[in-house]
Amino acid sequence: MKALFDFILTFGNLNPQQMDFITAKAREITIPKEEYFSEAGKIARQVGFITEGILRVCYYNNKSEEITKYFIEENNLVVDLESFDNQISSSSYVQAVTDCTLIVFERKDWLELLQTIVGFDAIVHKIIARALMQKVERRSPLVSEDATTRYLKFMEIYPSAVNRIPLSYVASYLGVTQSSLSRIRKNVKL
Structure with a gap:
């Protein structure tokens, strides 16, 4: 409580x-x-x-x-x-x-x-x-940005959740396929 x-x-x-x-x-x-x-x-x-x-x-x-x-x-x-x-x-x-x-x-x-x-x-x-x-605030940037920018924004918005959410849900949220998300994740070096 x-x-x-x-x-x-x-x-x-x-x-x-x-x-x-x-x-x-x-x-x-x-x-x-x-x-x-x-x-x-x-x-x-x-x-x-x-x-x-x-x-x-x-x-x-x-x-x-x-x-x-x-x-x-x-x-x-x-x-x-x-x-x-x-x-x-x-x-x-x-x-x-x-x-x-x-x-x-x-x-x-x-x-x-x-x-x-x-x-x-x-x-x-x-x-x-x-x-x-x-x-x-969380949805607006996702509308007009490219997929990589949307993923980076997702990681910024949900920093403590990013590794706890299945990729299929993240892909659905970002409006990309799971294979596209996998490629984006490989190219994003943090």
Whole structure:
């Protein structure tokens, strides 16, 4: 729980009673590698905080190709926000890239935290705003750059994750084939 509170407290303040209330609503889960935190076609029902591991958000395009949109590392919240907030079926999968440990909150408990803890909604809005900004910052350079530059940028964005993510997922994220990525990696001398 310490990592969760260290994360939350960078966005606002909580008193000990509020932290106890949050703790009472939380539970820890593990998700084995390749398993899903949430799935396309289902309604997202929980918010998670990753204490260990990496998750990826992916979908299938109209050619049934799997496309990785982005990765989420330790010390970040994970939720399919549109599905969770609007109670609609998700269009994406959130899958464990590695074995993961998360602190999770069921939707009813998360809503209770938002309604009960004064200022918690403002903290959550700051967290969401930062996550959206990161998503844009991470995706924008990938659109217009060549494959080698995209790979170098990927290594810059995810330095601690680069050796923990399978090449097939990295290739999907970068929009290149796995064989192209292998060639790029050989040519990139670090």
